[in-house]
Amino acid sequence: MKLTFTFYFLFFTALMHAQRDFSKVGITSEKLSDNIHVLFGAGGNIGLAIGETHAYVIDDQFGPLTDKILAHIKSITAKPVKYVLNTHWHGDHTGGNENMAKQGALIIAHDNVRKRMSTKQDRGGGRISEPSPEDALPVITFNDKMTLHLGNGKTMYAMHVNDAHTDGDSYYYFPEDNVLHMGDNFFEGRYPYIDLNSGGDIDGLISNVSMVLGMVDEETKIIPGHGKVAGKNDLESYKNVLTALRGRIVKARSDGNSLEETKKMGLSKEWDATHGTGFIGPDRIVEFIYKSAD
Numbered sequence: 001m002k003l004t005f006t007f008y009f010l011f012f013t014a015l016m017h018a019q020r021d022f023s024k025v026g027i028t029s030e031k032l033s034d035n036i037h038v039l040f041g042a043g044g045n046i047g048l049a050i051g052e053t054h055a056y057v058i059d060d061q062f063g064p065l066t067d068k069i070l071a072h073i074k075s076i077t078a079k080p081v082k083y084v085l086n087t088h089w090h091g092d093h094t095g096g097n098e099n100m101a102k103q104g105a106l107i108i109a110h111d112n113v114r115k116r117m118s119t120k121q122d123r124g125g126g127r128i129s130e131p132s133p134e135d136a137l138p139v140i141t142f143n144d145k146m147t148l149h150l151g152n153g154k155t156m157y158a159m160h161v162n163d164a165h166t167d168g169d170s171y172y173y174f175p176e177d178n179v180l181h182m183g184d185n186f187f188e189g190r191y192p193y194i195d196l197n198s199g200g201d202i203d204g205l206i207s208n209v210s211m212v213l214g215m216v217d218e219e220t221k222i223i224p225g226h227g228k229v230a231g232k233n234d235l236e237s238y239k240n241v242l243t244a245l246r247g248r249i250v251k252a253r254s255d256g257n258s259l260e261e262t263k264k265m266g267l268s269k270e271w272d273a274t275h276g277t278g279f280i281g282p283d284r285i286v287e288f289i290y291k292s293a294d
Contacts, residue, residue: 052151
């Protein structure tokens with residue numbers, strides 16, 4: 001019975017995604033500094049940096065939204081989108097890559113983003129992601145870090161971080177503007193998605209968040225992969241939830257409890273009403289931590 005329910009849940013989830021009406025999605029934005037904006041629509045939050053001669057985009061949501069995204073960018077700046085940088089490989093962050101590339105943008109990402117996008121990926125639960133078209137793949141990749149010089153004394157630092165959401169996660173930091181895009185290492189006000197089939201790991205996630213807390217200040221504006229723009233205190237609260245959950249779940253596992261037994265212990269109950277009503281519920285966050293914590 002449980003297998004049957006899982007099958008139908010996955011089937012109808014895929015069907016709903018395939019039939020999603022993107023015509024109803026609007027693109028909005030928030031200005032974070034003189035030359036940095038964040039765009040919201042459907043999928044991962046988009047970073048927009050306006051350089052001296054070009055615009056730089058961080059993540060590009062779904063392909064059907066590309067025209068709307070570009071139209072909104074044109075309402076902010078007349079400078080053309082020359083570079084698109086991906087925080088990781090998932091389709092709600094890279095689905096517009098092909099369209100952006102065909103309009104002249106160069107796609108940049110970590111080495112593992114190209115590797116995963118160019119090969120068939122087993123997402124678990126019967127979900128398979130086929131290889132992306134060649135035009136959607138990053139044409140410039142890096143393995144550790146990279147600096148982009150935007151002109152007018154502005155820079156963007158690309159930093160590959162520990163395996164956390166996936167094994168290709170990167171942060172994009174604008175030191176002169178005090179803005180950081182964390183991608184899906186940060187789900188503001190929600191439990192995170194730790195993609196175990198893509199190398200995701202709770203210990204890497206906590207380490208990455210701790211690193212950010214050591215490099216930002218009270219004025220830093222943090223763009224999460226999903227959710228509203230946040231600050232240092234929001235990120236600290238997020239870390240505290242993750243750290244507390246990890247400690248409880250590892251203890252339950254060490255005490256000999258199976259995954260199913262651990263799920264029934266209510267270890268996340270004090271945050272479920274605020275963090276567990278979205279994409280990732282209590283059972284899934286327990287499973288992610290149970291399976292990935294060292």
